[in-house]
Amino acid sequence: SPPPHVSLVKVEVVRAKLLEQKFKLFFRVDNRDxxxxxxxxxxxxxxxxxxxxxxxxxxxxxxxxxxxxxxxxVTVRTNLWPQIRDVVQMLKNPDRPVPYRLEG
Known part of the structure; x- marks a missing residue:
């Protein structure tokens, strides 16, 4: 049977504070069986x-x-303070794809 396919379809910024950021990740699971x-x-x-x-x-x-x-x-909390400006800029423009890699 073919293995399922998992992709990250959306990253939503829930809250971005100085030392903690909260994101919601949306993973699409395709069942090819x-x-x-x-x-x-x-x-x-x-x-x-x-x-x-x-x-x-x-x-x-x-x-x-x-x-x-x-x-x-999946809701995740992280501290990306050193990169937060880059992250917010990346996620602000919905027309520009964000390069990402998903391991799962």
């Missing part, structure tokens, strides 16, 4: 441009129907 896919958690590392935005683990469960997709939402 003919059976239900149960996701029992997601271990992820998201790199924006050339720095790590966040890494961690979500223990949420999600069932994706056959040949369908579902969105996995």
């Amino acid at each position: 003919d059976d239900d896919l149960t996701v029992r958690g997601l271990i992820y590392k998201v790199t924006l441009s050339d720095f790590v935005l966040t890494e961690g683990e979500s223990n949420e469960w999600l069932t994706v129907p056959p040949r369908s997709h579902a969105v996995f939402k």
Whole structure:
């Protein structure tokens, strides 16, 4: 059976304070199989441009129907103060794609 495909479809800034930023990550999980896919958690590392935005683990469960997709939402807190201006600039312009890498 073909493996599921996971992509990061959206990063939303929830709050950006001096020493703590809160983001909501939206992961799309594509089930390319003919059976239900149960996701029992997601271990992820998201790199924006050339720095790590966040890494961690979500223990949420999600069932994706056959040949369908579902969105996995993860709220993360981080301290990107040294890079916060770059991050906010990157996320401010929705027309310009942000280079990112997702490991999961």
